[in-house]
Amino acid sequence: MPRPRTHDEALRVRLLDRAGRLLSSEGAAALSLRRLAADVGTSTTAVYSLFGGKPALLRELYVEGFRRFNARLRAVEHTGDPAEDLVRIGIVYRQSALADPHLYSIMFTRVLPDFEPDADAIAESTAAFMPLVEVVREAIESGVFTQTAPDTVAITSWGLVHGLVSLELNGNLPPGMDVAGAYEDALRANVRGWLKT
Amino acid sequence: MPRPRTHDEALRVRLLDRAGRLLSSEGAAALSLRRLAADVGTSTTAVYSLFGGKPALLRELYVEGFRRFNARLRAVEHTGDPAEDLVRIGIVYRQSALADPHLYSIMFTRVLPDFEPDADAIAESTAAFMPLVEVVREAIESGVFTQTAPDTVAITSWGLVHGLVSLELNGNLPPGMDVAGAYEDALRANVRGWLKT
DNA sequence: GGAGTATCCAGAACGCCGTTACCAAACTCG
DNA sequence: CGAGTTTGGTAACGGCGTTCTGGATACTCC
Numbered sequence: 001m002p003r004p005r006t007h008d009e010a011l012r013v014r015l016l017d018r019a020g021r022l023l024s025s026e027g028a029a030a031l032s033l034r035r036l037a038a039d040v041g042t043s044t045t046a047v048y049s050l051f052g053g054k055p056a057l058l059r060e061l062y063v064e065g066f067r068r069f070n071a072r073l074r075a076v077e078h079t080g081d082p083a084e085d086l087v088r089i090g091i092v093y094r095q096s097a098l099a100d101p102h103l104y105s106i107m108f109t110r111v112l113p114d115f116e117p118d119a120d121a122i123a124e125s126t127a128a129f130m131p132l133v134e135v136v137r138e139a140i141e142s143g144v145f146t147q148t149a150p151d152t153v154a155i156t157s158w159g160l161v162h163g164l165v166s167l168e169l170n171g172n173l174p175p176g177m178d179v180a181g182a183y184e185d186a187l188r189a190n191v192r193g194w195l196k197t
Numbered sequence: 198m199p200r201p202r203t204h205d206e207a208l209r210v211r212l213l214d215r216a217g218r219l220l221s222s223e224g225a226a227a228l229s230l231r232r233l234a235a236d237v238g239t240s241t242t243a244v245y246s247l248f249g250g251k252p253a254l255l256r257e258l259y260v261e262g263f264r265r266f267n268a269r270l271r272a273v274e275h276t277g278d279p280a281e282d283l284v285r286i287g288i289v290y291r292q293s294a295l296a297d298p299h300l301y302s303i304m305f306t307r308v309l310p311d312f313e314p315d316a317d318a319i320a321e322s323t324a325a326f327m328p329l330v331e332v333v334r335e336a337i338e339s340g341v342f343t344q345t346a347p348d349t350v351a352i353t354s355w356g357l358v359h360g361l362v363s364l365e366l367n368g369n370l371p372p373g374m375d376v377a378g379a380y381e382d383a384l385r386a387n388v389r390g391w392l393k394t
Numbered sequence: 395g396g397a398g399t400a401t402c403c404a405g406a407a408c409g410c411c412g413t414t415a416c417c418a419a420a421c422t423c424g
Numbered sequence: 425c426g427a428g429t430t431t432g433g434t435a436a437c438g439g440c441g442t443t444c445t446g447g448a449t450a451c452t453c454c
Contacts, residue, residue: 163355
């Protein structure tokens with residue numbers, strides 16, 4: 001009896017894909033449901049039947065961003081020297097952010113006024129934080145780092161990379177500076193600060 | 198021949214004040230021109246004759262935020278030990294952000310979709326960055342810190358405090374943790390990382 | 395004092411937005 | 425072939441930032 005449905009999984013993927021591209025190419029203001037629906041050749045109703053509304057669609061982009069982040073950070077292979085691993089993770093963190101800057105801005109800034117991450121979404125974000133905690137714990141237990149709460153060291157490191165990447169993406173860094181070089185210097189100084197003396 | 202103007206300096210101040218309060222108490226979504234005008238007993242026209250539009254009004258809040266930040270950071274008195282000064286500036290940075298969290302979010306996140314800082318506004322932001330550079334330069338010249346580009350150290354420190362404050366304001370930090378304590382530990386580790394060995 | 399006029403600003407109008415309600419369209423089954 | 429049912433495009437609603445406009449206002453000049 002039903003009419004053949006066109007609001008299917010394929011359309012869902014096309015909407016998400018187009019939303020991401022729209023966001024990165026024309027900014028948050030260009031990402032309206034009318035525009036999005038017109039671009040993929042459907043109506044705004046599709047977003048409601050497939051996601052439930054605009055915030056729900058943005059939520060998908062948010063968790064997708066953390067999923068990619070997570071994968072990239074976990075792919076960093078350990079060298080046996082946890083201090084060096086910490087630096088490597090930091091470098092991959094920046095590369096991940098620069099690879100999907102529009103996703104990064106959804107994840108960590110409030111570019112999209114209609115979306116606030118709920119508890120579940122935030123849980124997804126803290127998961128991305130785990131590889132960092134593991135490496136730090138290893139560094140402390142093996143005696144490379146001074147005896148401290150692993151959370152403190154991990155959060156400090158996260159704050160550092162997040163802050164630097166935010167400043168870079170916001171254009172707050174002095175023009176013409178060697179960002180990659182300064183970034184690595186910062187990571188190494190951070191590690192030095194926690195070494196057991 | 199003219200009719201006495203009511204769109205005057207006093208109204209301008211009242212609009213800015215109300216906009217700030219609206220933002221901090223009810224969030225970015227509540228800050229609409231219609232609502233704002235109704236609250237202070239005028240019409241939306243006032244915002245256009247006094248500022249030029251909504252983005253221009255938000256710009257005023259942005260520079261006001263940096264002005265306060267600037268004043269607070271410059272008020273930190275130097276102890277003679279530049280390493281200690283750097284820690285103190287970091288602590289005041291966090292206090293400033295927590296004192297005006299809504300202004301901080303205008304300054305460093307994109308809560309307000311209609312506003313993007315222009316070059317002049319960004320220049321205002323880098324001015325707030327100067328006390329930091331001075332202290333770092335002093336630490337390097339006096340031989341306390343290792344020989345490095347002062348910009349690198351200053352930006353690292355800024356990134357660290359900005360990142361930690363952002364994570365805190367975004368609710369990304371584990372609940373129940375001693376934020377102030379961990380924050381100070383982070384500042385001291387950062388300083389240690391740059392000490393001349 | 396009344397007429398004219400230059401100025402100002404509240405409110406209506408416009409084209410967007412997210413969201414919701416509705417009903418024409420399109421299929422299966424008796 | 426008609427009845428029934430699920431589907432989704434269209435249109436309506438309230439709100440937004442912005443623009444336009446017309447009536448109210450207060451001064452000058454006769």
